[in-house]
Amino acid sequence: DIVMTQSPDSLAVSLGERATINCKSSQSVLNSSNNKNYLVWYQQKPGQPPELLIYWASTRGSGVPDRFSGSGSGTDFTLTISSLQAEDVAVYYCQQFYSTPRTFGQGTKVEIK
């Protein structure tokens, strides 16, 4: 199984400041046949299911604000919230789609400082 490890486990950021979350996979999730990284980011708020933010490591999902961006390739990925808003308080997860089982990171809790 591909192990997904996120860092940090939690972070507190002031409103309007940048938040950065890292995700590392135990093996590459880059599909060489199409040059796409099979890495997805989700946002989960209390009492709700996860919501897709970013797919293919850097493509924003439908309706996702452009303050959310994803980067990275191979085994190392980053989710950046460029200017934290109050509604961004949530837990963020990365997930790999390269192989089954579709494994998730342990989550990173983002709070307001």
Place this chain on the structure above:
Amino acid sequence: QVQLLQSGPGLMKPAQTLSLTCAISGDSVSSSSAAWNWIRQSPSRGLEWLGRTYYRSKWYYDYTVSLKNRLSINSDTSKNQFSLQLNSVTPEDTAVYYCARDYYDSSRYSLGFDYWGRGTLVTVSS
């Protein structure tokens, strides 16, 4: 708009069989652009993918190895839904269970789990 409506019991006793159903609206369980997944979430294990079903000229079923002996996923085209059966539940199976769609674009590349059910809290306790 795709909607996934989950149904099933919230309280189970050890050794019972858990049955959950996910009814699909706005898409088809036999769509060639989708796979239909079960995921669970607990404080101890986080988000855990359990398995999926999808149709590509025939039906396919994939399961996480750790549950393969106890887990079964089925599809019902007449009701446009898919279901999960987990045998011999224990307190360790206590979790919120979700169904979710894995969408594939025209090039057959997965875009991730774009629609989720609201979740069913399943508690296993004697």
